[in-house]
Amino acid sequence: MKYKLGTLAVAAMMAAAPAMADLVFPSLSYRTGPYAAGGIPFADGYADYFTMLNARDGGIGGVMTSVPECETGYNTEKGVECYESLKGGGGLVYQPLSTGITYQLIPKTTADDIPMHTMGYGRTSAKNGDVFSHTFNYPANYWDGASGAINYLLKENGGDLKGKKIALVYHNSAYGKEPIRTLQELSEKHGFEFKEVPVDHPGQEQKSQWLQIRRDKPDYVIMYGWGVMNQVAVQEAANIRFPMENFIGIWWSGSENDVLAAGDAADGYKALTFHGVGDDFPVFDDIQKYVVDAGKAAGAGDQIGTVLYNRGLYAAMLAAEAVKTAQEIHGVAEINAAQMRDGMEALSITEEKMAALGLPNFGPAFDVSCSNHGGDGLVGVTQWDASTKTWSLISDFSATDVDVVGPLIAEDSAAYAAENKIEPQC
């Protein structure tokens, strides 16, 4: 018992207050563990964008930014610890980059009046801002992804998917299970046959799943995977000679890490996206000039221009724009988390704004409102070219099926509201 108290006392002294900065964007990153390959580029992009803003513009609205990092290892317990330890530092917005941690933080952030942005992951029904006051998932969510994939396939097939077989290979976790309901509804609506193929964490062993796919011969395979599961799936698909152009991954299954391992066999693999790919945008010149050349790049600095780096950068850009909006609304430069929430809720991303930021056509234009925290759910499709080792956008950001996704979101958020006795805020 003495030992315990002694340790506690030591830890007490160690839990000193983190350094205070003006605009704090905590980064719950994971640079270690089974999902590090995805976590590193995202965290790098997120940090580099704010470093660039500091060096180029002197912060946002004249206030410097800081990005304290906390390693979660994609682990929910560490995520809670990180959230609590960074909370004291006045974080403006949390981006946990993990659906598991998101579920934990939705009620916590609401109680603490801190907004959370779960860009393209987390709880889909958080789009309903009426119920989820402090959670935002613009510009697109998992159900938009499922609908976007089906819409793309509809377009490919001249608007008719009757009698087709579509299989969903998914990470058997909260994240992977998300699209099932949507795809079931869509299969009824469009008359295709839908089949679920779960893969258990971490997904290194998928022989039996792909054997099943080889036997069932689906016309298309949609994948909701993350981390090593993606690489293995692409390799297994190549092994059974599944046509890559009929294999579509969600945006978390569409980075360089996922296809490089399979080499030429991965050529033609497709993935959904909600932001631009490549480094052919003016903002990358500034990143090069102010961040890389100045030796301030986060991590190893070798991820610039990769898909997930761009996603981190995009998340940072959206956060920075929300700060600007909040600064306008409240007329103060040093905003707090509650004001940040108002800024996120009034966020409006237009083509002109993106072009002015050096990111022309980088993502869809969208508006956030009190009742809509998810944007318009526009989803594009990218394809991998193994010879040049690049992703390219092959289908522009286009609308998803609101008639199917909308009622599902209303239903799920109503259940959450009833369970937790939440009054609508709008």
Added chain:
Amino acid sequence: MFYREAGDFRTTYAEDQQTFPIKFDRYRYYVVLFIAIFVIPFIINDYWANSLLLPFLIYAIAALGLNILVGYCGQVSLGTGGFMAVGAYSCYKFMTGVDIWWGGELLFRLPEFNIFFSVIMGGVMTAAVGVLFGLPSLRIKGFYLAVATLAAQFFLVWLFNRVAWFYNYSASGQISAPEREFMGALITGPSTTPWATYLFCLFFTIVSAVIARNMTRGASGRKWMAIRDMDIAAEIIGVNPLKAKLTAFMVSSFFIGISGALFFAVYLGAVEVGEAFGITKSFLVLFMIIIGGLGSIFGSFAGAAFLVLLPVALKVVGVDWFGWPTDIVAHLQLVVVGGLIVIFLIAEPHGIAQLWRVAKEKLRLWPFPH
């Protein structure tokens, strides 16, 4: 000089048999209890509760439970994560009202249990499941039993992932604890106060420790230890191995179930079975009791404290003080914790509890060691 038994006279059998026969130990125990109950709740904040104290208290219960099985009864188990999951999911079902279906129709729905009784029910259900998975221990021993309990681990995780009834058919397969209160104070949900959750967990920890301590020094504990030391000899002197092993599994699983229920409902608030109760959890709790000390109540606490607090302490030192990159610190953590485990196993195979015993022995003689 300070820690001594000279002049500490006992005149009744009751005094002789009390848990802490030495006066100094007893007072220390009272002081620790006093600080834990009457001081910490007034100074605790969110960070302390959620990052350090709640995980420590909850893991301490799990370690107590596993220690009864492995440390006292000698039955190696790798199913801790799975048993914690049983506790968590039972607690969830009881706190949201168990619904019984037959042929696609709702037969009846139990009323929602109070969170306190939901946690207890988590323990009770886990005890039943534990007995079931303990049955093979009558035939198989040692490593083979470890493999059998490993099967329990994987089966239970698979079951909670597969059967939608356990997570009330939610879209994502996650379970999240709705807001519940106990005696007017919120215990689960986002708006809880740190002192309430802390005291709630502390109550379970203290009661578990007292029960465990008294069971292990009573008749049942002696039977377990007899089985552990040599099961054939134990059988010859009249210990029923069926009863002894199954009660060990039952009591152990009960505590582990309680800790799983608290882990889900009070500490995390939302869990996903594969992530929260995977095989790594089984190993973590096993490491706790190995480092803390097999067959020791204090060892369970020491091991839990060691493995909960050390990573946080390393993080605070590395990231907040020295400003090292987070990934380096995370890797360093693995190296340091791994290294310490090896050092402990070589230098003191009986764990922190033995270190403590040796220290007490030395303190008795200090400052005149012969």
